[in-house]
Amino acid sequence: MTRHDEPILRAENLTKYYDSSGGVIDNLLGNSQWVKAVDGVDFELREGETLGVVGESGCGKSTLGQALLRLIEPTDGSIYYQERVDSEGGSGQREEIDLTEVSSSRLRDLRTDLQYIFQDPFSSLNPRLTVGDIIGEPLDIHGIASGEDRDEHIYDLLETVGLNPSHAHRYPHEFSGGQRQRIGIARALAVDPEVIICDEPVSALDVSVQAQILNLLEDLQEEFGLSYVFIAHDLSVVEHISDRIAVMYLGEFAEVGTTEDVFSPPYHPYTEALLSAIPEPDPLWEGEQIFLSGTVPSPIDPPSGCRFHTRCPRVIPPAEYDLEQEVWRSIMDLKLRVRGVDTAEAIAVLDDGGNGDNEPLTLDDIARDNFDSQVRAEFDLPQTIADPTVEQSLSQAIDELYAKNLGAAQDLLEDAFTSPCEVHQPEQVPTGKTHRISCLLYDDRYDDGQFRSTSGGTGDAIADD
Amino acid sequence: MTLLEVNDLTVKFYTQDGVVTAVDNLSYQIESGEKFGVVGESGAGKSVTALSLMRLIDSPGQIESGEILFKGEDLLEMSEEEVRNIRGNEIAMIFQDAQTALNPVYTVGEQIAEAIRHHLGHDEAEARERTIQLLDRVGIPEAETRFSDYPHEFSGGMQQRAVIAMALSCDPDLLLCDEPTTALDVTIEAQILEELEELADDFDTAIQLITHDLGVVAEVCDRVMVMYGGKPVEKAPVEELYYDPKHPYTVGLMSSIPRVGDDRDRLQTIPGTMPDLVELPPGCSFHPRCPYAEESCTRKEPPLLDPETGEEAAGTANEHAAACLEYSGELQGGLDYSVEINDSQGEPTAVNPEGDRND
Ligand code: SF4
Ligand code: SF4
Numbered sequence: 001m002t003r004h005d006e007p008i009l010r011a012e013n014l015t016k017y018y019d020s021s022g023g024v025i026d027n028l029l030g031n032s033q034w035v036k037a038v039d040g041v042d043f044e045l046r047e048g049e050t051l052g053v054v055g056e057s058g059c060g061k062s063t064l065g066q067a068l069l070r071l072i073e074p075t076d077g078s079i080y081y082q083e084r085v086d087s088e089g090g091s092g093q094r095e096e097i098d099l100t101e102v103s104s105s106r107l108r109d110l111r112t113d114l115q116y117i118f119q120d121p122f123s124s125l126n127p128r129l130t131v132g133d134i135i136g137e138p139l140d141i142h143g144i145a146s147g148e149d150r151d152e153h154i155y156d157l158l159e160t161v162g163l164n165p166s167h168a169h170r171y172p173h174e175f176s177g178g179q180r181q182r183i184g185i186a187r188a189l190a191v192d193p194e195v196i197i198c199d200e201p202v203s204a205l206d207v208s209v210q211a212q213i214l215n216l217l218e219d220l221q222e223e224f225g226l227s228y229v230f231i232a233h234d235l236s237v238v239e240h241i242s243d244r245i246a247v248m249y250l251g252e253f254a255e256v257g258t259t260e261d262v263f264s265p266p267y268h269p270y271t272e273a274l275l276s277a278i279p280e281p282d283p284l285w286e287g288e289q290i291f292l293s294g295t296v297p298s299p300i301d302p303p304s305g306c307r308f309h310t311r312c313p314r315v316i317p318p319a320e321y322d323l324e325q326e327v328w329r330s331i332m333d334l335k336l337r338v339r340g341v342d343t344a345e346a347i348a349v350l351d352d353g354g355n356g357d358n359e360p361l362t363l364d365d366i367a368r369d370n371f372d373s374q375v376r377a378e379f380d381l382p383q384t385i386a387d388p389t390v391e392q393s394l395s396q397a398i399d400e401l402y403a404k405n406l407g408a409a410q411d412l413l414e415d416a417f418t419s420p421c422e423v424h425q426p427e428q429v430p431t432g433k434t435h436r437i438s439c440l441l442y443d444d445r446y447d448d449g450q451f452r453s454t455s456g457g458t459g460d461a462i463a464d465d
Numbered sequence: 466m467t468l469l470e471v472n473d474l475t476v477k478f479y480t481q482d483g484v485v486t487a488v489d490n491l492s493y494q495i496e497s498g499e500k501f502g503v504v505g506e507s508g509a510g511k512s513v514t515a516l517s518l519m520r521l522i523d524s525p526g527q528i529e530s531g532e533i534l535f536k537g538e539d540l541l542e543m544s545e546e547e548v549r550n551i552r553g554n555e556i557a558m559i560f561q562d563a564q565t566a567l568n569p570v571y572t573v574g575e576q577i578a579e580a581i582r583h584h585l586g587h588d589e590a591e592a593r594e595r596t597i598q599l600l601d602r603v604g605i606p607e608a609e610t611r612f613s614d615y616p617h618e619f620s621g622g623m624q625q626r627a628v629i630a631m632a633l634s635c636d637p638d639l640l641l642c643d644e645p646t647t648a649l650d651v652t653i654e655a656q657i658l659e660e661l662e663e664l665a666d667d668f669d670t671a672i673q674l675i676t677h678d679l680g681v682v683a684e685v686c687d688r689v690m691v692m693y694g695g696k697p698v699e700k701a702p703v704e705e706l707y708y709d710p711k712h713p714y715t716v717g718l719m720s721s722i723p724r725v726g727d728d729r730d731r732l733q734t735i736p737g738t739m740p741d742l743v744e745l746p747p748g749c750s751f752h753p754r755c756p757y758a759e760e761s762c763t764r765k766e767p768p769l770l771d772p773e774t775g776e777e778a779a780g781t782a783n784e785h786a787a788a789c790l791e792y793s794g795e796l797q798g799g800l801d802y803s804v805e806i807n808d809s810q811g812e813p814t815a816v817n818p819e820g821d822r823n824d
Contacts, residue, residue, distance in 0.1 A: 056650035057621075176738045177507075206506035207677060208735035211721035215731050233650065240723035240732065263725060277655035279680030281722060282813060283703040289659070292652050294606075295620050337606065346610040349601040 006082055006096065008227050009068065009114075009195055011043040014077035016060075016067045020300060036299050037063040039251035040077070042428075045195065047082075050221065050228040052242030052259070054235055054274070058296055060251040061231045065197045068229065069114050070099055070107060083113065084194070112142050115188035117181075119200035124184060125172040131158070131183055132168035138190045157186040162216060178209035182216070189220065197229045202237060214241055235278055239263060244434070247271045250299055250307040253428070257435035268437045269314040293333050306440065309421040310336055316420050316440060319450040322387050328419075330379045331394065335413040337379075344401045344409070348378035363402060371402050393417070420451040468497040468638060468671050469518070474531035476513050476522060483743035487513040487526070489695040494781050497638065500665060500672045502686035502703070504679065504718075508739045510695040511675045515641045518673075519558060520548050535639070554584045557632035561644035563624035566631070567616040574600070574612030577631045584635040599630040604660055622653035629661065633668055640665065643675045658684055679722060683707060690780070691715050694740050694750040697769065699787045700780025708804060708813045711772040711787035713755045716802050720814060727814065749790065761795050768793075 017034040037060040045051050055061045067074045078101075082094040099107065118124040125134055132154050139145045145153045155165035161182040172180055181201060188196050198217065202210040218241065220226060232238050238245060245262040247255040247270065255268035262271060273290040280287065292311040297303055303310050309332075317328040337347060345363055351374065363371065375398055376383060385391040393416035400409035421440055429442040440446055445453055472492050478485040488510040495501045503511045516522050518533060520540060533540040535556065540548060552558075560566055568576055577599065578592040587595065593612070600608035603626045616624060625645065632640055645661065646654040662685050665672050674685055682689055682703065689706045691699040691714065699712040710716050717735040737754040740746055749767050752758040770792040771778035772785060780786030790796045804813045 056652065178738060206739070207679075207718055208506060208721050209738065211723075211732035211734040212736075214723070215734060218731065235651065236723045236725050239725050240727075273652055275725070277651045278725060279651075279655065279658070279678065279684050281679040281683050281707065281719065281724065283683040283686075283707050285683065289655050291656055295622060295653075296650075341607060341610065343610075346607045349597055349608045 006094070007044040007080075008047040008082050008094075009043075009045040009229075010080045011041060011068060012078045012080075014041045014043060014064065014067055014079065015039055015075045016063050016072065017075045033300050036251050036302060038067060038074075039302075041251075041253055043068070043246070043253075045227055045229055047194075047227055048221070048225055049243040050230050050241055052238035052245040053229060053231045053248055054233065054238045054245060055248035056233060056274075056296060058250075058299065059248040060299070061233075061248050062199055064248070065116070065199050065229060065231050069116055069197060071116065074100060081110070081114065081195075083110070109142070111138075112144075112191040113194045115191065115193040115196045117184050117188050117196060117198045117201050120204055125180060125187075127172055130169050130171055131163075131175070134172070134183060135168075135186050135190050138187060142191055144191065153190070157190055160189065160220070161186045162212075176209075177205050178212060181205060181213050185213075185216065185220070189224070192224070193226065195227045195229070197231070199231045200233070201230075203232065203234065210237070217241065235274060247274070250297065250302050252307060253438065254308065255435075255437045255439075256428070257432065257437075261432055261435035266431050266435075266437065266442065268439050269312045269441070270308050273313065293329065294336070303422070305420075305422040305424055306426050306438075309419060312421065314441060316446070316451045318418060318420070319452055321390050323385075323390060327381065327385060330381045331390070331417050332419065334375070334379045334381070335417050338397070338401070338406070338410050338413055341406070344404045344406050347401060348375050350374060363404060368399070368402050372398050375401070390416075420453065424451075424453065466497050467494050468499075468536065469495040469673075470532075470534040471514075471518075472532045472534070474514075474517060474533065475529040476510075476517055477527055477529050479525040479527070480743075485742045486695055486745070487742060488517065491531070491695070491697060492779060493690055493697065493700065494779075495639070495671050495673060496782070498665075498669050498671050499688065500662070500674065500686045502682040502689040503673060503675045503692060504677065504682055504689060505692035506677055506718075506739055508694070508742060509692040511692055512643055514692075515558070515643050515673065515675055518641060519552055519556065553580065553637075554635045555637050556639045556641060557635065557637040558641040559625075559628055559632050559643070559645045561647050563621065563628045563648075564616065566628045567624060569616050572613045572615055573619065573627045574614075577627070577634055580631055581634045595634070596630070599634055600627065603627070603630045603633070603664070604656070605630070622649055622657065625649060625657055626660070629657070629664070633664060633670070636668060637670055639671045639673065641673050641675070644677070645674070646681065647676070647678070654681075661685065679707075679719065691718070694745055695742060696750070696788070697780070698751065698789075699785075700769070701785040701787075702783055705785050709785075710804070711785065711792075712789050713757055713800060713802075714751050715787075717754075717756075724814065749788075757791075757796065757798065757800050759790075759797055761790055761797075765790060765795065767795075 016038040017036055020033045020035045041064060053061045053064065066072045068079060079099040080096050081099055083097050085093050085095045135154050135157055136150055139150055139153060154168055158165045158168060163179060163182050175183065202213050205213060221228060230238060230241055239259055242259050244258050246253050247262065247268060249270050254270050255262060273292050276287060276290040290313055294311050297310055309315050313329055315329060315332055317323045341347060350366060373383060385394060393412060397409045397412040400412060424440060426438045426440045426443065428436040428438050431437050431442055440451055445451055474488055474491045476488040478487055491514065503514060505511045517528055522528055528541060567573065574596050578596045581587050581592040581595055597608045597612055600611060605611055605623060605626050619627060646657050649657065658681065676682060686703050688702050690697050691712065693714050699715050706715065710719060720733040721735060723732055735754050740750055746753050748763045748765050752762040767788045767790045769778055769780055769786040769788045770776065772787050772792050775792050775794060778784050778786035791800050
């Protein structure tokens, strides 16, 4: 399998933006809003391997899979595929083609090498075709086989995926979910592909059936030398099947490495949180769960710097302060909340100690100190923060909130509390031969709990002050 | 105190393809404040069980027989009016799909406040106040502002939190949760499960948690019932089920889930697929897929038995019960599997030496 050093499929700066604006009028007014579903991803799939792509909903993993095969047109970037070319000297010669450059008819021909398996086997199978015709369709399109040869082929394929060849004349609805996924796999195999992108192929299946399909995919890989991109949200499934894993967050790769790399330290803080959240099938398991602040931000206007900074438990504090990590995270949460609200009252649910009347409380109903402690309670902040500079800035900001000067409070907080993670976009840092993490914690400029940006020359020193 | 007692419940659906026995002679009990898990794959009858408790089985479905005693009174004997009073008040439900539980044209706050007014007779201001506190309590930030948001302005996780707030608004005694976190991302799932557990403790609410996910059950439940083909096949306290499973189906389920840190190359599988509920296999309905099946399994339907004594067992309180002929001494070859505790993780993994008989 390692005849070629070049990855069989490789993408550079792969980007897919969707226009989410309302339509013609918005376009005329220049109101386009771009959903940055996949934003400059570099990607490598080696021959014979399984690369798992994990991430939560909305992270762009399915868009990535579809863009890789140009099922949707990428906005930017290149995709290189090593096509096998037959030469006299022997088999296995390959030639690189850029998929983004080829014509649509050439692309159709290349579908014999590049196939896709969908999550929902039912909606991806034409209900009016027999299973035989569903599997036969790619044979017809590419003129691979006809007549008796075609039937023979279909029976073989059904057998290969563990279905009874005599079922070729049945319709999809006569099969169970797992069997339908087998049909989808047979259809992908019909053209004898090199690469298959498996998009959540087992997430709609029952546990016991899921295991059957995972085993089948592994057997087929071995038998036919397939390379897989395996897209899924379930980390345990991905761990089981993948040789390497890419963890995706908001359109970018947060971490790429071998399965072992990704599942052991050093971690990207997002991966670490994901791993801690897997519900373990063990009632006595007492692992510490890492809770993330907030929710996944919108891909229309992703956060500056590191996109994970709005939720990251390890977000880096400014170098000048001496702060416990949780306290710093809480200050960030407060800052982000203040940035997002319309009125100062919305910061916390105010409580007057239950004196009976049920009128909604306003700031006028409670004393400044009471407001202060309720805000701190809401964000799990201590009543006094040990670092006096931090305490001073914080209580000034609370003063402004209490005086309903939302803008002033915002400015104070932004001035005093800006994380390097909001300013600098993390590069992919190699943390081992096969392992790369995009996080400032692994950046050279981070040392001993502090991030010091070297000013001048590098061009990313814009906001360092 | 026993809060809920289901006795010999049978639910059938009259479909074109024949009569589907979705739940067959099912009995179980839930104590007050207990967290009870119902595990199974699709077609096991777990959701139908929950709908029966709410008397929400619609045509072509029908509750054929049995009784559902809630605080000693039979829900199946009550008038529609009485049931409606209990529904949402004393028994609340959380579904997988939060979106369908929220009406898209009313704000989230209005809907919860309305439920509170309806069930608890609060006036508008009181209801609003209590709603905001509840939203805050279930972890919705800026609850005051979010009160007037419409459901579509909430993320999936937030919607499910709102549904939980609505379910808890009337301080129910029993919360039926049907795959409450299946549609959510894993980081959100973990938070919601923890929240649910904590709230159930605070509000002293019993939970019936229906799921296909053994990880979720392990995290939340005290006691578990495993269902297969409309029947319970095993009931046990949660630790016993995971560390000492007694039914071959439970063993198969546990060994077919991939686990982090487990370097088995192939997963063990349960061969075949879920049986057709119109025509269940005779005898033990698991026999076509069971690695230990013998001739007797095709003839005799095993009752729930205490695996130690072989006596009939209902699987209540701390009893362990499994429905396999092994425990009535009718199996010649016996069951041959072991549970391995993985050192690094301490997790139990059931290993079935006959291995993968599939494909
Ligand atoms: S760069 Fe900062 S915010 Fe991003 S993952 Fe690393 S520590 Fe967290
Ligand atoms: S009764 Fe027979 S078929 Fe059923 S679980 Fe036991 S051994 Fe298997």
